[in-house]
Amino acid sequence: MEFTDEQRQYLEGHQLAILGTGRRDGSPQLSTVNYCFDGSHIFVSVTSDRAKWKNTQRQPKVALLIPDGRRQMVIYGTVEGIPGGPARDAAIAAIRASMGNPLPPGADMAAFSKQLDEANRVALKVKPEQVLGNA
Numbered sequence: 001m002e003f004t005d006e007q008r009q010y011l012e013g014h015q016l017a018i019l020g021t022g023r024r025d026g027s028p029q030l031s032t033v034n035y036c037f038d039g040s041h042i043f044v045s046v047t048s049d050r051a052k053w054k055n056t057q058r059q060p061k062v063a064l065l066i067p068d069g070r071r072q073m074v075i076y077g078t079v080e081g082i083p084g085g086p087a088r089d090a091a092i093a094a095i096r097a098s099m100g101n102p103l104p105p106g107a108d109m110a111a112f113s114k115q116l117d118e119a120n121r122v123a124l125k126v127k128p129e130q131v132l133g134n135a
Contacts, residue, residue, distance in 0.1 A: 001128050003039075010073055011037040011066065015098050019044060019124075020063040021055035029055055035064070036091075036098040042075065042126040043091040048083065049120055056124055057081055064126060066133075073133035075126070082123040089113045091123035 003011070019033045029051050033044045042064060046052045056062060056079040064075045082088040089112060093103050103112060115121075 001131070003128075003131070007073065007131055008037075008039065010068075010071075011042070014066050014068060016066070017042075017044075018065040018067070019052060020065070021052055022059045022061070023051070023055060024058065034095055034099055036094045038094070042077075042128065043095055044124040044126065045092045045095045046122060046124060047120045048122045052124070053081065053122055062124075062126060071134055073131060075128045076130040076132075077126045077128040080125040080127065082125055084113075084117065084122070086113075088121075088123045089116060091125065092116060092121060095123075 015034050015036070017033055017035050019031050021029050021031075023029045031050075031052050033046070033052070035042050035044050037043075044052075060079045062077060062079050064077070066073045066075070082091060086109075089109060093112070096102060
């Protein structure tokens with residue numbers, strides 16, 4: 001889907017969201033997460049032993065709420081899990097950078113990837129399908 005300039009600015013100007021996934025029993029599970037927006041997709045870093053990962057692998061439909069006081073944006077979309085490899089590493093590096101904690105120039109990406117593996121760190125790639133809100 002295409003975002004308006006205003007929607008892009010809103011997404012680029014924030015880094016925290018509430019991720020809504022579906023639990024096994026059908027009830028909602030909510031988590032505050034950091035994210036980054038690449039202009040088309042939203043990336044979230046999680047660990048593979050948490051409900052967020054397990055829920056999205058079972059049911060990939062999610063909702064993201066990006067709040068800002070009384071303003072908000074809600075994005076409905078489908079998740080692709082990225083369990084490892086260069087795509088996961090790049091997504092998590094981008095999330096870190098959006099939080100003000102970029103990898104140092106010339107960082108050893110093999111060592112970074114190994115750290116992510118040891119921490120069971122994975123990435124979620126959200127493909128937005130609908131945007132609502134008063135942002």
